Amino acid sequence: MAQPSEVKTEIYSSALELIGNTPLLALDRLWPGPGRILAKCEFMNPGASIKDRSSLYMIQNARESGQLQPGGSVLEVTSGNQGCGLAVVCAVLGHPITLTMSKGNSVQRAIHMEALGAKCVRVPQVEGTYGNVTLADVQQAEKKGLEIAEETGAFYVNQFNNGMNSASHYHGTGPEIWRQTGQRVDAFVATVGTAGTFAGTSKFLKEKNPDTLCYVVEPSGSEPIKGEPITKPLHLLQGSGYGCVPNLFEFDHMDGTLSVTDEESLQYKKLIGEKEGLYVGYTSGANVAAAVKLLESGKLPKDAWVVTILNDTGLKYTPVPEELT
Numbered sequence: 001m002a003q004p005s006e007v008k009t010e011i012y013s014s015a016l017e018l019i020g021n022t023p024l025l026a027l028d029r030l031w032p033g034p035g036r037i038l039a040k041c042e043f044m045n046p047g048a049s050i051k052d053r054s055s056l057y058m059i060q061n062a063r064e065s066g067q068l069q070p071g072g073s074v075l076e077v078t079s080g081n082q083g084c085g086l087a088v089v090c091a092v093l094g095h096p097i098t099l100t101m102s103k104g105n106s107v108q109r110a111i112h113m114e115a116l117g118a119k120c121v122r123v124p125q126v127e128g129t130y131g132n133v134t135l136a137d138v139q140q141a142e143k144k145g146l147e148i149a150e151e152t153g154a155f156y157v158n159q160f161n162n163g164m165n166s167a168s169h170y171h172g173t174g175p176e177i178w179r180q181t182g183q184r185v186d187a188f189v190a191t192v193g194t195a196g197t198f199a200g201t202s203k204f205l206k207e208k209n210p211d212t213l214c215y216v217v218e219p220s221g222s223e224p225i226k227g228e229p230i231t232k233p234l235h236l237l238q239g240s241g242y243g244c245v246p247n248l249f250e251f252d253h254m255d256g257t258l259s260v261t262d263e264e265s266l267q268y269k270k271l272i273g274e275k276e277g278l279y280v281g282y283t284s285g286a287n288v289a290a291a292v293k294l295l296e297s298g299k300l301p302k303d304a305w306v307v308t309i310l311n312d313t314g315l316k317y318t319p320v321p322e323e324l325t
């Protein structure tokens, strides 16, 4: 039956339209003040992480520039979330996709990617342990990925060196935060994997207001952006803290770093669940732990608004033994 012409429908035409425009939530129960922690709910993207944004940008750009032909194959090396995001985009746009991922990354991510029609090649670890993925492990997954790209001629997304990764946050995450806060951001804190999120968002926020303080969150003992030697390469922050300064990182937009221990990340991951009703992953716990540290540091006005990111859902992880105790 046809609807009257004045009736507006609310129907999205594909999952791509569900990417971005995530809600900004005040964590007022976890942090009742003074000041506020405002968290971008990136686990609400269709691939359940912040990496959907860069996935869409990088694939759209490759299609527009002719690097990726209609129906062409795609290859990426991932810690899982980029793979899930790319699998969403490739399913909708009709590109076969293969992802290589370290076996140290949670198996849930491989299950998720394969449920979206992607092929996930899990690469044995050379250094870390399950749940703790090091730079050497990522390099091993990259070696395998490059071999596959060479053999198949697939388009290699290359998230660590693809400028469209940070561009997705400069044009999306940053402007959304600016709009959602009514143009009031005292500080922004975020973990760094490829640095796409931090680089793009901090650049936009600093352009709008150079007084916005932007802090990188690093796992303690693996703090290359702070300029420290790596003493603890194993940590719980899958998808970030790889022990090197990523190529997309820009020091110009950073005011400092905040270090977070595994125990603090776990503590705040748990608190986000118990106080706010949100089941999120480890880097989300790290981000909120860091936001609390910054609010407690005295570096900000008492009533400061600190914006951070809930990067992904807790459903993407196998619980580690510490969590079960």
Ligand SMILES: Cc1ncc(COP(=O)(O)O)c(C=O)c1O
Binding pocket: 049, 051, 079, 081, 082, 191, 192, 193, 194, 195, 196, 197, 198, 238, 239, 240, 281, 283, 284, 311, 312
């Ligand atoms: C759970 C999680 N948190 C944070 C990040 C870091 O994001 P970015 O690569 O934009 O620095 C990632 C990246 O994969 C991730 O998977």
